[in-house]
Amino acid sequence: MSALAQEKEIVVTVETAKQLGLLPEEFEKIKKVLGRTPNFTELSIYSVMWSEHCSYKNSIKWLKTLPREGKNVLAKAGEENAGLVDIGDGLACAFKIESHNHPSAIEPYQGAATGVGGINRDIFTMGARPIAQLNSLRFGDPKSEKTKWLVKGVVKGIGDYGNAFGIPTVGGEVFFDDCYNVNPLVNAMSAGIVKVGETVSATSHGKGNPVYIVGSATGKDGIHGAAFASKDITENSADDLPSVQVGDPFQEKILLEASLEVAKADVLIGMQDMGAAGITCSTSEMSAKGEHGMKIYLDKVPLRQQNMTAWEILLSESQERMLLVVKKGKEKAVEQILDKWDIPYAVIGEVTDTKRLEYYLNGELIADVPAESLVLGGGAPVYTRESKEPAYFSEAKKFSAEKIKEPKDLKEVAKFLITHPNIASKRWVYEQYDSMVGTVNQSTNSPSDAAIVNIKETERALAFKIDCNARYVYADPEKGASIAVSEAARNIVCSGGEPLAITNCLNFGNPYNPEVYWQFVNVIKGMGAACKKFGTPVTGGNVSFYNQSSYEGPVFPTPAIGMLGILDKKNRMTLDFKQEGDLIYLIGEMRDDFSCSEYLYSFHKVKLSPAPYFDLEEEFKVQQAVGSIIKKGLIRSAHDCSDGGLFVTLAESSIHSGKGFDISTDESIRTDAFLFGEGQSRVVVTVRPGDEDKFLHEMMARDVDFCFLGAVMGDEMIIDEEKYFKVDEAKHLYETSLENLLK
Amino acid sequence: MKFGVVIFPGSNCDHDMIYVLRKIMGQEVVELWHKETSLQKCDMIILPGGFSYGDYLRSGAIARFSPIMEKISEFADKGGYVFGVCNGFQIACEAGLLPGALLHNSDRKFHCKNVFIKTQNNHTLITSGIPKDKALKIPIAHGEGNYFNDAESLKQMNENGQILFRYCDEKGNITPEANPNGSIENIAGVCNAKKNVFGMMPHPERASDTELGNTDGKFLFESILSLVQA
Numbered sequence: 012m013s014a015l016a017q018e019k020e021i022v023v024t025v026e027t028a029k030q031l032g033l034l035p036e037e038f039e040k041i042k043k044v045l046g047r048t049p050n051f052t053e054l055s056i057y058s059v060m061w062s063e064h065c066s067y068k069n070s071i072k073w074l075k076t077l078p079r080e081g082k083n084v085l086a087k088a089g090e091e092n093a094g095l096v097d098i099g100d101g102l103a104c105a106f107k108i109e110s111h112n113h114p115s116a117i118e119p120y121q122g123a124a125t126g127v128g129g130i131n132r133d134i135f136t137m138g139a140r141p142i143a144q145l146n147s148l149r150f151g152d153p154k155s156e157k158t159k160w161l162v163k164g165v166v167k168g169i170g171d172y173g174n175a176f177g178i179p180t181v182g183g184e185v186f187f188d189d190c191y192n193v194n195p196l197v198n199a200m201s202a203g204i205v206k207v208g209e210t211v212s213a214t215s216h217g218k219g220n221p222v223y224i225v226g227s228a229t230g231k232d233g234i235h236g237a238a239f240a241s242k243d244i245t246e247n248s249a250d251d252l253p254s255v256q257v258g259d260p261f262q263e264k265i266l267l268e269a270s271l272e273v274a275k276a277d278v279l280i281g282m283q284d285m286g287a288a289g290i291t292c293s294t295s296e297m298s299a300k301g302e303h304g305m306k307i308y309l310d311k312v313p314l315r316q317q318n319m320t321a322w323e324i325l326l327s328e329s330q331e332r333m334l335l336v337v338k339k340g341k342e343k344a345v346e347q348i349l350d351k352w353d354i355p356y357a358v359i360g361e362v363t364d365t366k367r368l369e370y371y372l373n374g375e376l377i378a379d380v381p382a383e384s385l386v387l388g389g390g391a392p393v394y395t396r397e398s399k400e401p402a403y404f405s406e407a408k409k410f411s412a413e414k415i416k417e418p419k420d421l422k423e424v425a426k427f428l429i430t431h432p433n434i435a436s437k438r439w440v441y442e443q444y445d446s447m448v449g450t451v452n453q454s455t456n457s458p459s460d461a462a463i464v465n466i467k468e469t470e471r472a473l474a475f476k477i478d479c480n481a482r483y484v485y486a487d488p489e490k491g492a493s494i495a496v497s498e499a500a501r502n503i504v505c506s507g508g509e510p511l512a513i514t515n516c517l518n519f520g521n522p523y524n525p526e527v528y529w530q531f532v533n534v535i536k537g538m539g540a541a542c543k544k545f546g547t548p549v550t551g552g553n554v555s556f557y558n559q560s561s562y563e564g565p566v567f568p569t570p571a572i573g574m575l576g577i578l579d580k581k582n583r584m585t586l587d588f589k590q591e592g593d594l595i596y597l598i599g600e601m602r603d604d605f606s607c608s609e610y611l612y613s614f615h616k617v618k619l620s621p622a623p624y625f626d627l628e629e630e631f632k633v634q635q636a637v638g639s640i641i642k643k644g645l646i647r648s649a650h651d652c653s654d655g656g657l658f659v660t661l662a663e664s665s666i667h668s669g670k671g672f673d674i675s676t677d678e679s680i681r682t683d684a685f686l687f688g689e690g691q692s693r694v695v696v697t698v699r700p701g702d703e704d705k706f707l708h709e710m711m712a713r714d715v716d717f718c719f720l721g722a723v724m725g726d727e728m729i730i731d732e733e734k735y736f737k738v739d740e741a742k743h744l745y746e747t748s749l750e751n752l753l754k
Numbered sequence: 755m756k757f758g759v760v761i762f763p764g765s766n767c768d769h770d771m772i773y774v775l776r777k778i779m780g781q782e783v784v785e786l787w788h789k790e791t792s793l794q795k796c797d798m799i800i801l802p803g804g805f806s807y808g809d810y811l812r813s814g815a816i817a818r819f820s821p822i823m824e825k826i827s828e829f830a831d832k833g834g835y836v837f838g839v840c841n842g843f844q845i846a847c848e849a850g851l852l853p854g855a856l857l858h859n860s861d862r863k864f865h866c867k868n869v870f871i872k873t874q875n876n877h878t879l880i881t882s883g884i885p886k887d888k889a890l891k892i893p894i895a896h897g898e899g900n901y902f903n904d905a906e907s908l909k910q911m912n913e914n915g916q917i918l919f920r921y922c923d924e925k926g927n928i929t930p931e932a933n934p935n936g937s938i939e940n941i942a943g944v945c946n947a948k949k950n951v952f953g954m955m956p957h958p959e960r961a962s963d964t965e966l967g968n969t970d971g972k973f974l975f976e977s978i979l980s981l982v983q984a
Contacts, residue, residue, distance in 0.1 A: 170864050174895070175805035177766025261808025265763050352763065445866045445895045447960050448803075450770040455868070455893070456967030465965050467773065580965070 021051040031058035037392060044384045052370070052378040055322040056385065059288040060295060063556050066391035069522040070554040073395075073535045081548035083511055085207065089388065092133040092213055092283065094550020095205075096512045098577055100469045103210070105139040106202035108147070108477070108516040108573040110555035114255040115197040119164025124172035124258040125233075126199040128330050131176060132284035135267050136333065138211040138274035139203030142451060143464045144173055146183040146199045147477045147516065147571040148440075151192030153432045153752050158187070161195050162440075162753060168258075169199070170443040175260035176267070179452050180444035182462035184477055187432045190485075190567050193560035198516040198553075200477060200573045204466070211274045213283040213293075215336040215362055216301035220280055222360040224290070225349060226266045226332040230315030232256050233289075233328025243521055243557050262331040269352040270333060276348065278341035280362075285332040291325045291385075293334040294360075294368055298382035299389050301336075304367040305382075307360035321377045325370065336362060398532050399525035403619060407486050410606065410620040417683045418614075422735050424687060425658055427614055429741060430748035434609060434655040439750040458667050459585045460502035460651055461576065472583070474508035474576035480654065481567035486607050487622035488530045492537035492570050494622065494691055497630045498653060499574035500545045504634045505586070505649040505694055507641050508578035510545050515552035515572055520565020522556045530568040538570060544627050545634075547574065584641045586650035587667035588697055593647055593723040595672060596706070597657070599633045599693035600716035603680045609654050610687035624690040629715075633692045636715045645698065645706045652693040658686040658730075660695045661720075665728060666742045673729040674721030686730070697723060755982050758786045758796035760826070760842075762817045767803030767840065767959065774959045775800075779975050788820035797982060798835040799826055801842025803895070803957060813856060813898045814844035823849055835879060835982075836951045840896055843943075843953035852946055852953045853911060854903035859896070860936025866895035868968070869934050871919040871942045871956055872926050878945055880952050881918055883977035889926040890919075890970040892956035894934060899955040901937040901944070911944065919943035919954055 021027065028038035031054060041049050041057050049057065059065060067074065079088050085103050086095035093107035111126025127144065134141045146169055151158045173180050178201070215222070233256035273279060281301065283293045290312070294305050309324045319327075337345050342358075349356045363369070368385075370378040384390030418424055428434050446452055453463040453472060461476040478499040484491030500510040515538065520527040542549055552573070559565035605611050606620045640646050652660045661672055676685045698706045710717050728735040736744075757775050761768045768785070776783045784794050793799060806817035817823070823845075830836045830851050838846035846852045859865060870889040873881050884890065903911065911917055919942040923932040933940045935955075943954030958971030 167863075174864060174866075174897075175764070175766075175808060177804060259808070261764050261805065261810070264766065264805070264808075268763075442867050443864050445864075447866060447893050447895060447957070448766055448770065450773065450960055450963060450966060453966060467965075468777070 023048055023051055023054050027051070028054060031055060032062060033058050037061060040392065044381065044390060052322045052325065053380055055326060056291050056378060056380060059291060059326055060385040061391050064287050065292060066387050067554055068392045069394050069396055069556065070531065071387060071393055073532060076535060077539045077549040078542050079548050081512060081546065084548055084550060088549055088551040092136050094512065094514055095137065095210065096550060096575060097207060098473065099471065101207055102466065103205055103207050104202055104473060104575060105134050105137045105205060106200065106514055106573065106575055107133050107551050108198055108200035108514045108571060109553040110516050110518060111197045111199065112194060112518065112555055112558055115165055116194055118255040119161045120168040121255055121257050123165040123168030123197050125256045125330050126197055127169055127172045128258045128260065128263050129286045130199045130201045131178065131263065132286065134201045134203040135270050136211065136213065136282050136284040137205065138209055138271065139205035140271060141178045141201050141203040142449060143202045143475060144178050144180045144200065145475055145477045145573065146180065147479065148183065148185045149191045149196040149569060150187050151195065152189050153187045159753055165197055166440050166443050172258050172260045174445040176264050177448050179446050179449050181446060181452050181454065181464055182475055182477060185437050185440055186481065188567065193563050194558045194566055196518050196558065196566065196569055198571045200514065202475065202575065211279055211282045213297055214281040214301040215297035215305065216303045217280055217362055218364045220339050220362040221337050221342060221358045222305060222307065222362065223335040223337055223345065223356050224312055224332060224359050225335055225354060225356040227259060227262050227329055228313040228315040228355065229324055229327045229329045231319060231323055231327065234323055234326050243559050243561055256328050256330050258330050265352045265354055266331050266333060269349055269354050272348045273335065273345055276344055278338055278344050280336040280338055282333060282335050285334060287328060289325065289327045295382045295385040297334065297336060298368060299386045302366060304363040304365035305360050306363055306369045306371065309370055309372045311357050311359045313355055313357050321370065321372045396522050396528045397525040398529040400529055401526040407619045407621050412605065415611065415615055415617065417681055421682060421686060424610060424614055424683065425735050426744065428609060428655045428659060428687065429662055429745045431609060431613060432749050432752055434659055435748040436746045437749060438746050439753060457585045458587060459506035461506040461508065463506055463583065470579055472578055472580050474503045474506050474578055476502045476574045477571055478502065479569055479571045481569040482612060483607055483622040484534060484570060485567040486620065488533035488568055489537035490622045490625055492534040493541040493627055494625050495570060495572045496538055496541035496545065497691065499572045500547065501634055501651045501694065503574060503576035504638050505584060505651050506578065507582035507584040508576035510547045510574055510576045512550045513542060513547050513572050513574045514550055515570055517552065517554045518558050518566065518569040518571065519556050520559040524565065527565050534568055534570050541627060544631055582642055584649050586648055586664055588664045588670040588723045589647040589668070591670060591723055593697040593699055594703060595674060595720040595722060596696050596698060596717055597693060597720050598636055598696055598715060598717045601677060601680060601685060601718060602688065602690040603684050604690040605684045605688035608656060608687055608689040610656065610683065625692065630692040632715050633694065636710065636713045637694050640706065640709055643709065645702050645709060646696040647699055648697045650695050652695065654689065656687040656689050662728060662741055664695065665738050666745055669726065669738055670723050671725040671727040671729065671738050672721060673724045676731055755798065755979060756782045756796045757798050757800055758784050758793055759800045759802055760786045760788060760822060762788045762804065762806035762820060764806045764808055765802050765804035767957065771800055771802045771959045774962045774975065778962055779979065786822060788822050791821050791825050793825055793829055798837060798978065799829060801836065801838035801845050803840030803842060806841055806845060813841060814848040817845045818849040827851065830951050833948065833950050837880065838953040839957055839959065840955055843955055844898065846951060846953045851951045852944055853907055854901055854944065856898050857900040857902050858898050859900050864897040865934055866893065868893050869956060870922050870924055870932065872922040872928060874917045874920055875915040877915065878918060878949050879981050880974045880977050883980055884973040887926060889922050889924060890973065891961065891968055892958055892971050893960045894956050896955055899935040899937065901941040903938065908939065914947055916945050916947065917941055918945055918952065
């Protein structure tokens with residue numbers, strides 16, 4: 012029997028629907044939409060389009076409460092494949108972050124590689140040329156063999172794909188905690204530049220316009236990837252290996268060049284890449300947006316293997332493919348460009364005015380569904396789930412700092428922290444990424460808190476930062492999410508920039524678990540409040556639920572924030588100490604607080620404590636002050652206090668400059684809290700002695716706490732007249748510890 | 755001076771090179787598509803970095819069969835200047851324009867970072883303007899930059915002044931620790947016997963813009979211009 016005949020033999024019941032991951036009520040809804048029972052192919056289509064991954068059914072209601080408007084926003088969240096922000100000079104920046112957690116959990120190399128490929132396609136499908144990539148990675152215990160395997164595979168996957176694709180990886184974060192042992196997080200971000208008015212939309216209209224599939228041939232790889240992303244990881248997840256796609260960065264590179272050439276040629280109605288749910292998703296989303304329909308002939312799709320069924324072709328997530336809707340009469344112009352780049356393509360259908368998607372195979376209509384009924388914002392279901400405050404939340408509040416004895420040897424703690432994998436240099440990781448191709452990375456030779464990307468032949472540059480301390484978010488989802496946004500903004504401000512907008516990647520456990528849903532709801536609240544305060548709308552991103560295993564529970568709620576900022580190059584600020592004798596000041600209030608710090612969590616092994624001190628108003632004022640003294644030229648370096656506290660901040664400014672420091676602590680505050688506490692809203696700056704009067708004058712006029720710490724001096728790190736490290740020695744420890752751990 | 759930058763499918767440092775030559779050095783530059791067969795009367799042909807054809811087989815192994823490579827070989831045979839950087843160096847070796855081969859880095863990992871190189875022969879087109887004994891800070895970004903040649907060939911190359919650069923430390927000392935990829939004799943760049951074809955793994959075009967805070971690579975381009983235009 013042929014594959015098609017077999018497919019038609021399947022009798023569809025609610026049991027079939029459940030096997031494909033649909034709920035019984037969703038099956039009823041489909042029957043209502045169609046006015047009949049769907050056949051297996053149609054049911055497959057609904058199962059992927061209504062999966063969590065494609066429909067955002069359990070999150071969209073809350074996502075809509077986030078601030079999404081802003082004067083610079085050209086494409087709002089959900090409107091196109093990525094957010095689009097006006098950056099002046101007639102240019103716009105398209106940027107987005109996306110997760111590839113589950114594929115990376117079982118096949119780290121291809122999982123991470125195709126994550127990079129997918130996010131870059133979201134950018135160039137809009138007609139924007141990618142200029143910078145970032146990533147946010149989370150793994151379990153770095154000492155375990157499994158984690159080592161995952162780290163090496165993910166890093167090599169990101170490197171091999173991104174390096175060949177030829178866009179610099181300019182920033183990122185790597186964080187280790189046991190909660191990610193089974194389910195690592197791999198979030199990839201890309202940003203591109205396009206002239207305002209020259210973007211391409213993911214839309215389809217105009218009856219009779221031809222529909223092209225462009226790029227790689229379609230195979231059985233990645234089938235049901237979207238559905239796979241929408242369930243927990245179990246001991247059987249390795250059986251889902253065919254759900255992981257395989258990447259080809261060379262095909263992506265020529266697809267990029269050809270797509271951008273086609274985009275400029277005024278021949279397109281619309282273009283969309285094929286990611287999750289493949290042909291199904293791109294045809295339905297483009298048709299729904301343009302309020303038209305399509306006839307698609309699946310036998311015209313170039314295939315990689317024989318005997319593929321209709322639903323396999325429809326759901327295949329083979330990489331490096333695009334769907335183009337071309338203006339009738341412009342076929343030759345399009346084909347000339349594709350031929351120049353030796354890219355395979357085929358006309359697979361045409362636009363209709365029926366608003367229905369009609370899929371044919373060998374002359375036979377095998378699926379017929381209304382486009383609108385499939386998509387987010389259309390017929391896809393929307394739910395809010397039950398939410399319940401977890402018991403641990405009030406438990407954390409019982410923490411008492413007094414019970415933690417201050418260690419006698421704080422040098423030992425300092426050494427522990429600068430060699431801790433969450434704090435030590437990630438050099439072993441980032442040197443495997445090409446960070447300099449494109450000749451725009453201004454941070455290579457001048458490090459700062461955010462990555463700075465030059466916009467050539469203008470007075471300005473872009474600033475990027477990915478941030479999230481998931482330990483804080485676990486301790487207090489609302490406050491922790493506000494901190495994640497604030498820290499990203501603080502890093503951009505400390506680099507001389509102004510925050511513009513964010514994209515987010517919301518990694519959570521199973522939304523049907525009320526405690527996980529409570530975390531999700533509170534994260535949205537905290538994120539929204541901070542985004543409003545900083546004027547940084549959310550321009551899109553990705554929700555990744557089901558990050559949990561059947562035996563280890565959910566990961567920390569991890570809302571990775573990818574922030575875009577802009578700066579005048581004349582305001583550029585860096586984090587390294589500049590000159591012996593410069594005065595070191597702390598801007599922001601020093602607090603007797605080491606709650607939730609790496610110090611408390613890892614050194615004292617206290618796993619539960621409230622999030623560190625944070626006040627959004629105070630944070631805003633600190634950032635305003637730092638921005639102002641940078642613009643007035645009153646400081647020579649700025650570096651924010653984050654993981655590891657003040658000591659790590661000072662040590663990093665030393666390590667990057669080779670210059671030591673000599674500071675004193677404050678008797679009114681526990682020395683361990685002073686050095687290693689992670690109270691928020693603090694920035695270390697250095698001031699030239701000749702500028703001190705002006706600096707003090709400016710700071711006195713502001714409602715912001717600040718204090719004198721000491722001076723840049725010699726080649727040693729000295730605290731309260733005690734030598735902690737020689738700078739060279741600290742540099743060696745800081746730069747080699749991760750490498751030694753992963754060996 | 756007129757430069758031709760060859761674009762293979764998968765080249766990704768082509769536009770960086772064009773930007774430096776055109777905008778920073780103020781020179782005429784044409785893009786040469788790999789399917790073309792005219793070199794458009796260029797004074798120097800540049801083979802840029804990247805992953806030509808994905809480099810799935812062996813870096814540069816496919817690109818050497820591009821139609822334009824035949825013309826470039828003829829051009830080089832007649833004494834025309836050819837300069838390959840990174841993947842361009844690999845392609846030039848695969849095409850037999852330069853002696854030796856580039857193997858996988860000794861630790862099998864891709865490395866992107868600033869390294870230092872020291873000029874070994876200050877009397878060639880691309881090195882004459884480099885201050886003697888200066889350790890140039892130039893970034894590398896490759897997975898297959900481990901230069902190899904047999905002992906007899908290396909002896910000849912050394913005697914003939916064909917070793918252009920060796921990896922060194924910040925102070926200019928050529929040490930095993932300063933060798934980022936296992937290259938034999940710390941070799942980072944070479945030229946052919948006639949000294950008209952040049953290749954190097956580090957990227958001088960990534961170190962030529964003041965906005966990036968490092969212009970050590972400009973010495974090479976200034977060398978070329980001072981000799982050809984003089």
